[in-house]
Structures are given as C-alpha cells and as structure tokens.
Amino acid sequence: MIRPARPADESRLRAIQSAALSDPWPELLNVAIDGPPHVFVCDEGEGPIGYALTVPDRPVAYVAELAVAPGMQGQGYGSELLDALLGELRERGFETVRLTARTDDARVRSFYDGFGFRAADELPDHYDDGGDGVLLVRDL
Template sequence: MIREARSADQRRLEAIQTTALDEPWPELLEVAVDGPPLVLVLDDGGVVAYALVVPDHPVAYLAEFAVAPPAQGRGYGTRLMDGLLDRLRSRGFETVRLTAREDDERARGFYETFEFAVADRIEGHYDDGDGVVLTLTL
C-alpha cells in the first residue's frame, strides 16, 4: 500500500535513509514527515521505501527516494515510483525533477526506465562527485 507518511513512521524512515542513501539529510526528513513536503511510503506490512517530494507547482522536486537495502531488487522501488507519478499527475504537476550522482549507473538506469532524461550536469554537487539533473514531463 502506498500512503502518505505519518509521524509514527519517523524512526523507520530515518533507518531507511541512513542505510540506503550515500548522503542522508536527516533534517529534511524530520521536517517533511509532517509536511508541507510530500512523503509517500510503501507499506508492505511495514515501511520498506519512501519518496520525499518538495512541491513547487507545477514542478515536483524528488529530493529523496529510498528503498531499505534488504528490500531492494524486489520491485518496491518500481511500485513506489508508479504510485508517486500517478499521485503527482492527479495533483496537476507537470514536471518531476531530481538530482542523481553522475556515476551512479544503477540509480540512473532505474530513473531512465520511467523516461527521466538528463537535463543538466552539476559539477561538484556531491562531496565526492558530480551530479546530474534528471527531469520527467508528466
């Protein structure tokens, strides 16, 4: 089930964030769970993945997308992304943007399956590398 995050999800989201993301941003997640950023979770008997979106209508910025490491490779990311994109479309968003590591072929390949395309390159965006801005027109 895909649903909006609740305050009770906070600890589980923090655990996923710290284990799944190279450069977690705990302060963003702390503020986001109670809004206004949108945090969707995939709950399969427990939260296994989440997407954190900062809305700037008509653009939605996907700030974090994480699947718990033990749940990776089992289709949860695809289910969550499908649900997220459907929800953003139904709310009238026109574009989704995100930033990924330029050299992270696994993440970029995942986003490309949803037809995200490279729109820009950001030199030195990460502590140890460059980033790319990916966009998707809804």
C-alpha cells in the first residue's frame, strides 16, 4: 500500500535512509514528513519498507530520494512506489518529474530508464565524494 508519510514513520524512514542511500539528505527528511516536501511510503502492514521524497515546484516535481530497505530490494517495491508516485503527481497537475542519479550506477539508471526517464544533463562532481551525477527527466 502506498500512502503519505506520518510523523510516526520517522524513525523507520531514517533507518531506511541511512541503510539504503549512499548520499542521504537527513535535513530534508526532517521537514518533509510534515510536508511540503512530500513523502510517500510503501507500507506492507508493519510500517514503511520504502519511501519517495519529492520537492514540488509546479509544474515540476523533484524526486530527492527514493529508497527501499535493503532486505526488501529487488522485490518490486521500488517499482510499485515510483509507479504510484508518478500517478499521484500526474493527478496533482505536475507536468515533469526530475531526479539525479550517479552516472556510474547502472542498476539505478536501468530502473529509471524502465519508467521512461531520459538523461537531460551531466552533473560533474555532483556528490559530496566528488562522484558525477546525471539529471534524469520524465514528462507526465
């Protein structure tokens, strides 16, 4: 089930964030749970197992983080979450979705390619460790 995040989800979301992301943004998660930004979670009945954090700037939504708990990855939860998120953004009148990914992360790039994202710009030294990024864009 995909639903908006609630304050009670915060500790679980922090655990997912620190375990699943190489470049988490804890400060953004601090404010996002009460929105905006907006956080949607994938909850299979025992609390969140994944989340997507979006920053709205109509008509564009920026997906700042999308993460699934490491033990739950590869089971379709990320796809379910992104599919629901894209539908929700479309219904809310957004026209474009943007996000960044590491240039050298083939698995992540393949995931987003499968949802119709395309590379729009290169982002040299985008990450704190000096890693390069790529801006991915998808029209809704």
